[in-house]
Amino acid sequence: MAKLRVHELAKELGMNTKETMSELENMGYRVTSPLQSVEPEMVSKMRQHQQDSEAPTPQPKASAADTSPADSQKPSEAKSSSSKGSGASTPAEPLYNKESAAKPRQFSFSRDNKKGAIRFQEQRSSTPSTERQAERPSRPESPSRAERSPMYSKANATPPAAAPAKPAGPPRKAPDRSFTGGKDAFDKDSKPAFGPRPVRKPAPADGRTVLEELDPKETRKKDKVKEKERDKAKERVKADDVPVKKPIKKAETVEIDPNKIRKMDSWDADEIALGRKRGGKKKKRKDKGSQQQVSTVESKKQLKIIVHEAISVADFAKAVSKKATEIVAKLIKLGVMANINQVIDAETAELLADEYGAMVEIRKLDHEHLLSTEDDIQENLQSRSPIVTIMGHVDHGKTSLLDSIRSSAVVTGEAGGITQHIGAYNVDLGSGKKIAFLDTPGHEAFTQMRARGAKVTDIVILVVAADDGVMPQTIEAINHAKAAGVPIIVAVNKIDKPDANPQRVMQELAERDLLPEEWGGTTIYCNISAKERIGIDNLMEMIMLQAEILDLKANPEREARGTVVESKLDKQRGAVSTILVQNGTLRKGDIVIAGTCYGRVRAMFDDRGKPINEAGPSTPVEVLGINGVPEAGDLAAVVADEKTARQICTSREEKVKNTELTSKGKMTLDDLFSHMQSGTIKELGIIIKADVHGSAEAIATSLEKFPSDQVKLRIIHKGAGGITETDVNLASASNAIIIGFSVRAEPKAAELAQREGVDVRLYNIIYEVVEDIKKAMEGLLDKQVEELVIGQASVRQVFRVPKQGEIAGCMMTEGKATRNSFARLIRNGNVLFKGKLASLKRFKDDVKEVVKGYECGIGLDGYNDPIEEGDTLEFYILEEKTQTLDI
Numbered sequence: 001m002a003k004l005r006v007h008e009l010a011k012e013l014g015m016n017t018k019e020t021m022s023e024l025e026n027m028g029y030r031v032t033s034p035l036q037s038v039e040p041e042m043v044s045k046m047r048q049h050q051q052d053s054e055a056p057t058p059q060p061k062a063s064a065a066d067t068s069p070a071d072s073q074k075p076s077e078a079k080s081s082s083s084k085g086s087g088a089s090t091p092a093e094p095l096y097n098k099e100s101a102a103k104p105r106q107f108s109f110s111r112d113n114k115k116g117a118i119r120f121q122e123q124r125s126s127t128p129s130t131e132r133q134a135e136r137p138s139r140p141e142s143p144s145r146a147e148r149s150p151m152y153s154k155a156n157a158t159p160p161a162a163a164p165a166k167p168a169g170p171p172r173k174a175p176d177r178s179f180t181g182g183k184d185a186f187d188k189d190s191k192p193a194f195g196p197r198p199v200r201k202p203a204p205a206d207g208r209t210v211l212e213e214l215d216p217k218e219t220r221k222k223d224k225v226k227e228k229e230r231d232k233a234k235e236r237v238k239a240d241d242v243p244v245k246k247p248i249k250k251a252e253t254v255e256i257d258p259n260k261i262r263k264m265d266s267w268d269a270d271e272i273a274l275g276r277k278r279g280g281k282k283k284k285r286k287d288k289g290s291q292q293q294v295s296t297v298e299s300k301k302q303l304k305i306i307v308h309e310a311i312s313v314a315d316f317a318k319a320v321s322k323k324a325t326e327i328v329a330k331l332i333k334l335g336v337m338a339n340i341n342q343v344i345d346a347e348t349a350e351l352l353a354d355e356y357g358a359m360v361e362i363r364k365l366d367h368e369h370l371l372s373t374e375d376d377i378q379e380n381l382q383s384r385s386p387i388v389t390i391m392g393h394v395d396h397g398k399t400s401l402l403d404s405i406r407s408s409a410v411v412t413g414e415a416g417g418i419t420q421h422i423g424a425y426n427v428d429l430g431s432g433k434k435i436a437f438l439d440t441p442g443h444e445a446f447t448q449m450r451a452r453g454a455k456v457t458d459i460v461i462l463v464v465a466a467d468d469g470v471m472p473q474t475i476e477a478i479n480h481a482k483a484a485g486v487p488i489i490v491a492v493n494k495i496d497k498p499d500a501n502p503q504r505v506m507q508e509l510a511e512r513d514l515l516p517e518e519w520g521g522t523t524i525y526c527n528i529s530a531k532e533r534i535g536i537d538n539l540m541e542m543i544m545l546q547a548e549i550l551d552l553k554a555n556p557e558r559e560a561r562g563t564v565v566e567s568k569l570d571k572q573r574g575a576v577s578t579i580l581v582q583n584g585t586l587r588k589g590d591i592v593i594a595g596t597c598y599g600r601v602r603a604m605f606d607d608r609g610k611p612i613n614e615a616g617p618s619t620p621v622e623v624l625g626i627n628g629v630p631e632a633g634d635l636a637a638v639v640a641d642e643k644t645a646r647q648i649c650t651s652r653e654e655k656v657k658n659t660e661l662t663s664k665g666k667m668t669l670d671d672l673f674s675h676m677q678s679g680t681i682k683e684l685g686i687i688i689k690a691d692v693h694g695s696a697e698a699i700a701t702s703l704e705k706f707p708s709d710q711v712k713l714r715i716i717h718k719g720a721g722g723i724t725e726t727d728v729n730l731a732s733a734s735n736a737i738i739i740g741f742s743v744r745a746e747p748k749a750a751e752l753a754q755r756e757g758v759d760v761r762l763y764n765i766i767y768e769v770v771e772d773i774k775k776a777m778e779g780l781l782d783k784q785v786e787e788l789v790i791g792q793a794s795v796r797q798v799f800r801v802p803k804q805g806e807i808a809g810c811m812m813t814e815g816k817a818t819r820n821s822f823a824r825l826i827r828n829g830n831v832l833f834k835g836k837l838a839s840l841k842r843f844k845d846d847v848k849e850v851v852k853g854y855e856c857g858i859g860l861d862g863y864n865d866p867i868e869e870g871d872t873l874e875f876y877i878l879e880e881k882t883q884t885l886d887i
């Protein structure tokens with residue numbers, strides 16, 4: 001008997017790949033990849049296991065089997081269709097411009113065992129699925145799968161035991177309600193579980209389908225939910241009906257939720273359950289009035305105000321049933337100058353709420369919170385297409401690959417053949433399967449987005465030219481993808497070239513932890529020629545296979561949330577933003593916030609410039625109507641009205657102004673110890689940049705060997721050259737520190753590091769690097785260091801002194817500077833340097849200290865960039881505090 005790969009076995013057994021992997025694991029067989037070959041004996045064990053579980057019983061256990069997504073096909077059929085369904089095994093057959101599917105199609109994978117090629121398979125359902133279902137014995141469904149399947153109603157997934165009332169008898173032909181991923185599922189005859197629910201039909205005495213039998217249960221469940229929602233809605237309506245001038249009685253027993261109303265919080269799961277958002281147009285109109293910003297809910301608890309990012313003073317006043325002028329006065333007492341129409345941030349609202357014995361619940365509008373599907377109603381979750389980023393070294397064929405995938409001519413249209421902008425494209429593979437591609441000019445945009453909290457990509461395609469091999473940017477791309485925890489599929493490109501050497505690429509990448517599956521590793525490699533369009537279909541199959549493993553889900557029913565991929569100002573069209581919808585559905589007319597910008601979606605275009613009215617999950621769209629140019633990586637989310645959008649954006653703008661806020665929470669060597677102590681850090685990410693590769697290697701080796709059972713040192717990236725913005729972005733996105741050895745940070749990188757709060761350490765002696773890390777771990781074990789500012793000086797003139805570099809001629813404007821103090825060099829609010837003084841002089845004499853009102857000359861130790869007139873020097877000393885470990 002021949003070996004089979006995991007995904008082939010899964011196909012044969014009618015299971016999904018993930019389940020098969022876990023089933024194999026359960027049977028004690030180690031599986032690391034869906035491409036892994038399974039030994040013949042294990043294959044037969046699995047088959048036996050399958051048969052055992054499929055053995056027909058006199059009990060009518062149709063319910064679970066009916067709901068199996070894979071049961072619509074017999075294993076034997078799966079095999080036979082695998083060879084014919086793909087149009088035999090002509091490898092060059094295009095996958096996504098197939099003739100239109102007149103018949104319902106379904107999508108799956110198969111392997112042509114003779115040729116060893118895994119192929120997409122398009123299965124035409126010539127036989128009604130009900131027949132196929134009846135031909136094979138039913139197989140009990142595992143509850144987990146039932147739960148996961150988006151198209152299932154939970155009721156249908158009830159295990160066999162849940163239907164004991166059914167009369168015993170021979171298994172009857174139950175209609176196929178399994179979801180196969182194809183349009184079969186919508187076949188009228190087969191009465192799909194996810195079609196219009198026959199809940200209102202009275203269940204017949206016998207001959208009922210399991211679906212019908214279970215419907216009352218489902219109905220009850222639904223009714224309960226609806227009832228709950230109706231109650232909630234009533235409460236909201238009650239609140240909405242409160243006239244403006246009428247004070248809310250018993251304010252302390254009223255829970256006021258300014259955001260949980262139709263106008264404020266369109267992404268609230270409850271609202272979605274009510275289906276209010278889409279049907280809420282009329283209400284919206286009716287609600288146009290400031291008083292409708294607040295809704296009340298009876299509660300015996302403390303007054304609760306739910307605030308997302310901001311709330312206006314007027315709304316806050318309403319929430320606590322006080323006059324706005326009183327709130328303004330309270331704010332002044334708290335040191336916040338705001339008028340009635342101004343917006344206060346959630347934290348200020350919290351302080352204010354304290355004054356009224358109320359509490360504020362802050363709901364964050366960040367990527368982590370908004371893009372999670374946790375609060376989505378499970379049954380609304382559906383599989384979504386994978387979002388793929390193509391990365392690789394310059395000229396290795398990223399654009400050509402994308403071009404060949406979407407059969408357009410991007411490369412020829414590019415100026416100088418260089419990818420000039422980030423594009424996002426949807427590729428239709430037919431059979432309802434799509435892949436969203438992000439075309440980035442390397443990895444900068446990817447990491448930049450990640451640094452902004454965006455996690456856009458599900459899979460990275462690493463393009464490596466077979467004639468060129470692994471190059472510096474290939475390594476960077478690997479490190480960036482790894483740091484983001486995104487799986488990599490390697491596309492070895494240009495195999496058409498005479499000097500192509502795919503084996504060498506494999507070898508080089510294997511050394512970097514990308515061990516090919518055929519060598520016992522887990523990384524998928526695909527040999528392709530983007531130019532000659534060789535192996536593209538196989539690559540697409542592998543992407544879909546990986547996507548299946550990742551089990552990507554989204555809820556198209558909810559309001560859109562996504563990420564800005566790029567944005568620009570177009571002379572004709574105004575601000576144009578490319579938004580990748582990641583959850584929900586974006587519709588024309590929706591109000592979108594993106595970073596600090598917002599607006600009503602005036603028009604939307606797909607990746608080919610075609611106007612569209614709505615875009616579901618994993619769809620990139622060009623959006624017109626946003627009032628500015630948001631940054632790549634900004635979260636885009638639909639809110640219910642412009643007022644809410646404005647409030648949030650105003651508050652965000654204020655936060656952006658306060659640069660300190662953005663640098664909050666970043667890891668620095670200084671606070672490594674406190675993080676270690678609080679247990680908030682398990683590993684310290686390090687990026688090493690050195691003048692030569694050898695030094696970077698040497699530092700990495702010594703750090704990797706560093707013994708510590710508390711914190712693991714993880715080298716995220718190492719390379720030769722100065723510290724660039726990309727390095728800082730990577731550090732910021734990965735909460736890592738940067739070690740520069742005999743290199744400096746590029747000015748823009750230094751600025752970015754300052755803005756992002758990334759700790760950049762510069763060294764000239766390897767030993768000192770290790771020593772510093774050691775000190776950070778051990779030295780701070782005894783001491784906690786605090787910076788105490790002691791003075792400030794303004795740079796009036798700059799002198800160049802041989803061997804000493806630049807000396808800043810300063811006037812002390814505040815406090816004092818001492819010879820052993822530290823200094824921060826600040827320009828336009830940015831700290832360009834932080835470190836020791838190299839010299840402190842009055843005229844030609846070294847002095848110990850200079851006080852306010854006196855001139856002095858100051859050299860900065862280790863700072864080699866120009867000092868400029870007008871720069872500010874801030875002096876500080878480090879104060880050590882003894883730690884009390886036993887607290």
Ligand SMILES: Nc1nc2c(ncn2[C@@H]2O[C@H](COP(=O)(O)OP(=O)(O)OP(=O)(O)O)[C@@H](O)[C@H]2O)c(=O)[nH]1
Nearest residue numbers: 394395396397398399400417418419494529530531
């Ligand atoms: N022979 C051969 N040439 C290829 C193949 N793929 C790409 N090329 C050529 O390689 C060059 C670079 O291709 P691009 O697709 O622009 O590479 P890129 O990685 O997107 O480059 P940047 O946009 O500059 O980062 C072009 O001249 C392509 O025609 C291939 O499979 N075979």
